[in-house]
Amino acid sequence: MKAIQLITCGTPGKFELRELPEPQPGSGEVIVEVKACGLNHLDLWLESGGLPMPVPLPRTPGCEVAGVVCAVGAGVGEWKLGDAVAVQSNLFCGECEFCQRGDESLCLRGELLGIGRDGGFADRVMVPARVLLRLPAGVDFATSAALTLAGSTAMHMLTNRAQIRAGDWVLAIGGASGVGSAAIQIAKQLGARVISTGSTEAKRRLAKDLGAEFVVDVTQTHWPVEVRKLTNKRGVDVIVEHVGGDVLPKCFDCLARGGTIVTCGATAGRDVALNLWPIFVKEQRLIGSYGRNRADFRATLDWAAAGKLKPVIDACFPLDQTPAAFVKLRSRTVLGKVLIKP
Ligand SMILES: [Zn+2]
Structure with a gap:
């Protein structure tokens, strides 16, 4: 599969469009075929090396994914191939004291998609099944990818x-x-x-x-x-x-x-x-305030389905133009969101 990878941090960073092996879903994991992925300031921090934690490179950025389930690992019962889903970017364990009480934003073993593991500026992305939500009727991939991170x-x-x-x-x-x-x-x-x-x-x-x-x-x-x-x-x-x-x-x-x-x-x-x-x-x-809980993520999609929350999309770039999308977001002239559509 194709993926945009950050090779060297900088402003601009050095990116490469690479051919990577297909991800194989482990137990409890799913593979999502990426239909749209929002670009965020988090990505700019990753690019410039400005995050307060070390990130091993190369890394595929992209944290705001909407797409279709295309493979499931062992023990994943609730998702089947073809399901249209949004991916919650703050991956959470579902078991620690904070997850237990619904504060997934405070998860002790939390990980950011596109930072701690490879993200959605790729044809496919692997995530734990627990972070998916079904796209409600009337919410398309672009709407989801433009709302689910910043909106939630x-x-x-x-x-x-x-x-x-x-x-x-x-x-x-x-x-x-x-x-x-x-x-x-x-x-x-x-x-x-x-x-x-x-x-x-x-x-x-x-x-x-x-x-x-x-x-x-x-x-x-x-x-x-x-x-x-x-x-x-x-x-x-x-x-x-x-x-x-x-x-x-x-x-x-x-x-x-x-x-x-x-x-x-x-x-x-x-x-x-x-x-x-x-x-x-x-x-x-x-x-x-850090990220979102499951409830916020669900509410964002529900509000979008009800027409109470609308995305503002400035531009969509194909995968191979991802570096240009980074330049555009950094230029501070963007109105709303920039999306990548693999
Ligand atoms: Zn947790």
Whole structure:
């Protein structure tokens, strides 16, 4: 089978389209024929060597897989050939204390598809059967591959890590990103009033189209002042943050008393200096969020089937053009998602 492999880390990294032996499913494993696979910042971190753990190379990236079951290993009873499935990228053991209570995002033996083992920028991928979900009627492969990672991350942030009450003000950072575009839609469905941010006119227009009531221009240094003005100086109740760097401290300037920032990433930097005084005086919270639970993954697909959550797809690339897709995502001009279709 064909696979795109990262040979050497860098910006850009060195990729090769390689012919690899067909994967043979072990006990409890399935082989999925990849129909579409989303590209994510996780892939860019892998490419640049920016992950905080060692990754043996060569490695086939690709963590957001939708496809068709094409082989099953021993002991796999629930899946048969031809089933259309989505693959949960945070592979979990299903047995540790956290998995037992439904917190697969905290699995003690968790592994990331496309990082810890070969992923979906290939004709076929091997994963444990337990991480599959059946694609609901009306959800096609591209929709699944554009929603199941970033969309379920936003679902986890807004329905598990933070809770939203109808009428809350929610600030979704980066409304044209995978997480941001899903967060706008989810918060809106939960009855929130949504403000978003964007660095270009096209990104701000997309955030509006997705349901943001107001969108502020983050290239203006006073953008947190804008957010406070829009909320009558009160500030917002919940902020969906995934940028880090100098954006996170500015988010605290936008946050109401008793408000919550939930963060799932740090694409602009992981080391952040915070002034703790206003945080404890205003009883604010900063909550981490990592991946998703099974329940979030299922909810994301169910919401997509119900038309409550729509993917935003910027571009689709064939497998052999995967390096160009990495360049496009890194260019920060992407509106929504970039997909690879082997
Ligand atoms: Zn576990």
